[in-house]
Amino acid sequence: MELCDMSAVDLAAMLRKGEISSREITESVFKRIDERDKTLNAYITTVMDMALRQADLADEGFRRNKNMPLLSGIPIAVKDIICTKGIRTTCASRILDGFIPAYNATVVDRIINDGAVITGKTNMDEFGMGSSTENSIIGPTLNPFDTRLVAGGSSGGSATAVAAGEAILALGTDTGGSIRQPSAFCGTAGLKPTYGRVSRYGVIAYASSLDQVGPIGRTVEDCAMLLDAIAGHDSLDSTSAEVHKPDFLKSLKKDIKGLRAGLPKEYFIEGLNKGIKESINESVKQFEKNGIDAVEISLPHTKYAVAAYYLIATAEASSNLARYDGVKYGFRTADNIDDIIEMYEATRSQGFGKEVKRRIMLGTYVLSAGYYDAYYLKAQKIRRMIKNDFDNAFKHVDFIITPTTPDLPFKLGEKLSDPLQMYLEDIYTIPLNLSGLPGLNVRCGDINGLPVGMQIIGKAFDEETVLRVGHGYEIITAQGAGRRAQG
Numbered sequence: 001m002e003l004c005d006m007s008a009v010d011l012a013a014m015l016r017k018g019e020i021s022s023r024e025i026t027e028s029v030f031k032r033i034d035e036r037d038k039t040l041n042a043y044i045t046t047v048m049d050m051a052l053r054q055a056d057l058a059d060e061g062f063r064r065n066k067n068m069p070l071l072s073g074i075p076i077a078v079k080d081i082i083c084t085k086g087i088r089t090t091c092a093s094r095i096l097d098g099f100i101p102a103y104n105a106t107v108v109d110r111i112i113n114d115g116a117v118i119t120g121k122t123n124m125d126e127f128g129m130g131s132s133t134e135n136s137i138i139g140p141t142l143n144p145f146d147t148r149l150v151a152g153g154s155s156g157g158s159a160t161a162v163a164a165g166e167a168i169l170a171l172g173t174d175t176g177g178s179i180r181q182p183s184a185f186c187g188t189a190g191l192k193p194t195y196g197r198v199s200r201y202g203v204i205a206y207a208s209s210l211d212q213v214g215p216i217g218r219t220v221e222d223c224a225m226l227l228d229a230i231a232g233h234d235s236l237d238s239t240s241a242e243v244h245k246p247d248f249l250k251s252l253k254k255d256i257k258g259l260r261a262g263l264p265k266e267y268f269i270e271g272l273n274k275g276i277k278e279s280i281n282e283s284v285k286q287f288e289k290n291g292i293d294a295v296e297i298s299l300p301h302t303k304y305a306v307a308a309y310y311l312i313a314t315a316e317a318s319s320n321l322a323r324y325d326g327v328k329y330g331f332r333t334a335d336n337i338d339d340i341i342e343m344y345e346a347t348r349s350q351g352f353g354k355e356v357k358r359r360i361m362l363g364t365y366v367l368s369a370g371y372y373d374a375y376y377l378k379a380q381k382i383r384r385m386i387k388n389d390f391d392n393a394f395k396h397v398d399f400i401i402t403p404t405t406p407d408l409p410f411k412l413g414e415k416l417s418d419p420l421q422m423y424l425e426d427i428y429t430i431p432l433n434l435s436g437l438p439g440l441n442v443r444c445g446d447i448n449g450l451p452v453g454m455q456i457i458g459k460a461f462d463e464e465t466v467l468r469v470g471h472g473y474e475i476i477t478a479q480g481a482g483r484r485a486q487g
């Protein structure tokens with residue numbers, strides 16, 4: 001096995017023993033990028049020279065002190081919605097053309113302080129809007145298991161990079177499923193933490209009450225290691241929570257025996273791929289054999305989640321995206337226009353892609369006088385009811401098991417002309433963003449050579465249980481590391 005295909009936890013251990021250097025790992029990763037990324041298109045920007053310098057610094061650190069932070073010397077890819085000082089940040093949009101942030105997002109500062117090696121910025125759907133990484137200025141990212149298929153989205157570049165050995169770990173963001181759905185499609189582990197667990201400072205806003213940064217790795221353990229580095233209160237983000245931060249990697253050691261799992265009946269309905277349903281049922285059996293009690297539960301308002309999400313997310317997006325006007329930063333129309341309003345119009349018409357424009361129009365509509373109560377306010381009430389469903393369920397169970405996606409990775413272009421079909425991709429992931437809860441994708445099988453994803457949902461700020469269950473599952477079934485997309 002090549003270094004770029006190993007798990008972060010294993011590489012960290014070898015670095016500590018002096019068996020390998022960060023330069024060797026980083027070179028192995030860039031060799032793989034060279035071999036595969038012309039096809040896969042997982043990166044918008046790579047920064048090899050900077051990465052090798054960071055790797056050498058990490059190696060120098062190890063020569064002096066074997067107890068460097070765990071991320072030291074580990075190559076990590078960063079989704080291009082997260083600001084990186086001195087490295088262009090595009091959000092896969094023309095409107096941010098030429099934008100080079102003057103500061104790092106808190107999550108980037110935290111991994112750099114821990115010695116991580118940043119490999120580059122990954123491809124995504126423009127501003128995070130999409131489920132296939134097809135809405136990107138540089139074109140789609142392809143699925144590493146089958147390049148005729150999509151990688152999922154919007155963090156499709158991050159998931160593909162990790163699955164294909166083009167990074168050891170990656171940061172993604174998740175507003176309605178964008179870490180978990182591409183992880184399901186690419187066979188990676190991916191966690192959306194509780195809203196407030198990770199700082200959003202320096203993360204370009206899509207829908208501020210839903211957005212959350214999280215780790216993507218080859219194993220649940222790897223995700224825990226990256227979460228340890230990025231989680232925790234940040235005075236620069238007033239929505240980041242001042243709560244106890246456990247040691248996530250250590251807490252994986254606790255046994256899962258005796259935990260109670262809930263299976264929401266509203267998630268196993270018509271429209272769910274039969275093979276995925278069977279894989280989840282099989283996984284539940286494995287859990288039961290290992291001392292977990294599984295019971296049926298009900299989350300009665302599930303069917304309203306997608307509709308409520310597309311009202312709330314678009315409303316927030318229309319307001320957040322108002323800042324791109326051709327004046328402050330990024331793209332400005334090249335047309336010679338004297339009138340400022342016309343300049344705004346031309347800049348925004350030329351700078352935003354089709355899906356982003358659709359969302360802005362929908363969002364301004366639902367917020368407009370006369371419609372606000374009927375749409376936006378009503379969606380907020382539904383949001384509360386969905387949260388209440390989860391609160392009730394968690395009185396009886398410790399975690400919840402669902403499929404991550406209703407179907408397997410689909411063909412490129414298949415859903416592009418039908419936005420509603422695309423929106424339904426996130427039917428199982430959106431309820432968690434609406435209620436702020438943590439959710440993890442774990443690979444739970446294969447159908448015709450394509451990975452299947454299971455979602456583990458936890459109580460607010462109980463990522464410990466979510467990760468422990470996911471890790472427990474990987475141990476029971478020997479999934480995860482070593483079962484990657486070789487291509």
Ligand code: GLN
Pocket residue numbers: 127128129130131153154173174175176177178179206313426
């Ligand atoms: N697919 C959903 C959307 O388009 C979720 C995307 C995300 O989580 N960023 O809004």
